[in-house]
Amino acid sequence: MYHETVLLSESIDYLNVMPGMIYVDATFGGGGHSRLILQKLGGKGRLYAFDQDEDAKRNTEQQEFSANPSFFFIHSNFRHLKRQLRAEALRSGTVNGILADLGVSSFQLDTAERGFSYRFEAELDMRMNRLDGLTAADVLNTYDAAALQRVFSELGEVRNSKTLALAVLRLREQKPIRTTGDLVDLCSKNLMGDRMRYFSQVFQALRMEVNDELGALEAFLNDAYEMLAPGGRLAVITFHSLEDRMVKNFLKAGNIGGEMNTDFYGNITRPFELITKKPVEPREAEIAGNPRARSAKLRVGQKI
Numbered sequence: 641m642y643h644e645t646v647l648l649s650e651s652i653d654y655l656n657v658m659p660g661m662i663y664v665d666a667t668f669g670g671g672g673h674s675r676l677i678l679q680k681l682g683g684k685g686r687l688y689a690f691d692q693d694e695d696a697k698r699n700t701e702q703q704e705f706s707a708n709p710s711f712f713f714i715h716s717n718f719r720h721l722k723r724q725l726r727a728e729a730l731r732s733g734t735v736n737g738i739l740a741d742l743g744v745s746s747f748q749l750d751t752a753e754r755g756f757s758y759r760f761e762a763e764l765d766m767r768m769n770r771l772d773g774l775t776a777a778d779v780l781n782t783y784d785a786a787a788l789q790r791v792f793s794e795l796g797e798v799r800n801s802k803t804l805a806l807a808v809l810r811l812r813e814q815k816p817i818r819t820t821g822d823l824v825d826l827c828s829k830n831l832m833g834d835r836m837r838y839f840s841q842v843f844q845a846l847r848m849e850v851n852d853e854l855g856a857l858e859a860f861l862n863d864a865y866e867m868l869a870p871g872g873r874l875a876v877i878t879f880h881s882l883e884d885r886m887v888k889n890f891l892k893a894g895n896i897g898g899e900m901n902t903d904f905y906g907n908i909t910r911p912f913e914l915i916t917k918k919p920v921e922p923r924e925a926e927i928a929g930n931p932r933a934r935s936a937k938l939r940v941g942q943k944i
């Protein structure tokens with residue numbers, strides 16, 4: 641299976657899909673969320689699905705998508721949401737709901753040559769869009785110690801981030817760091833705490849850096865607010881505490897820092913009505929069947 645969809649019924653129920661309206665699935669992946677949105681549209685309305693990954697794009701060749709006149713695929717980073725919708729699709733107007741299910745798909749993680757996983761020997765690539773940007777090997781071989789330390793500590797919460805950054809510099813003086821195996825060896829020699837957890841943290845940090853995942857999320861949130869019609873909903877599933885904080889702040893204040901804005905009279909202006917007061921998390925049964933769902937958090941707001 642390409643990807644086991646997380647929080648499927650919860651997220652689509654909260655999106656409040658109504659036939660005849662216009663929706664965006666910013667992270668098509670295996671199409672699990674898109675499929676249910678299309679079912680709810682029942683042939684009336686439109687769904688614009690984004691994904692920057694060539695492999696995800698191939699999933700749109702399945703009949704249920706390619707032959708559905710309500711379905712439109714946009715092969716792009718969701719950080720360009722507004723520009724892409726304006727240019728390719730909606731020349732004017734707004735949309736009624738936007739969903740994002742962040743991170744990587746199981747397919748990306750399980751495809752050895754993509755280099756996302758410490759479980760397989762491969763080149764350290766980790767780009768979701770393989771036509772663009774630095775690879776994880778480029779990051780490891782070119783960033784200075786301070787920049788590497790920031791990546792490990794901020795994005796991976798690696799406790800000995802400085803030690804690890806310095807170890808990267810020492811290793812690359814001898815030979816370039818090229819493969820997942822090189823990085824696994826390096827991590828093994830500098831382990832702190834649980835082995836698997838440490839590997840996950842380091843690999844996740846690099847993946848988030850390579851794909852500028854926090855930068856893309858901020859740009860996406862701003863565009864999503866602009867593209868939503870009043871009453872339209874924004875639903876975001878995150879898997880990382882920094883992302884969850886960004887989404888929480890944005891829904892509350894309209895910016896990722898969470899500073900409240902006021903109008904001319906000093907009254908606080910709210911961008912969204914919070915539909916989920918607390919984040920929605922998967923039930924035990926879902927986590928038992930899909931361990932990747934463990935850290936998922938869904939937050940939903942309705943544009944005021």
Ligand SMILES: C[S@@+](CC[C@H](N)C(=O)[O-])C[C@H]1O[C@@H](n2cnc3c(N)ncnc32)[C@H](O)[C@@H]1O
Binds near residue numbers: 646666672716719745
């Ligand atoms: C967790 S998967 C989505 C799974 C999907 N909801 C499903 O049910 O099959 C995330 C997908 O979003 C894509 N993605 C992540 N960040 C992106 C970005 N900034 N722009 C476009 N696509 C992105 C990834 O390539 C991946 O296919």
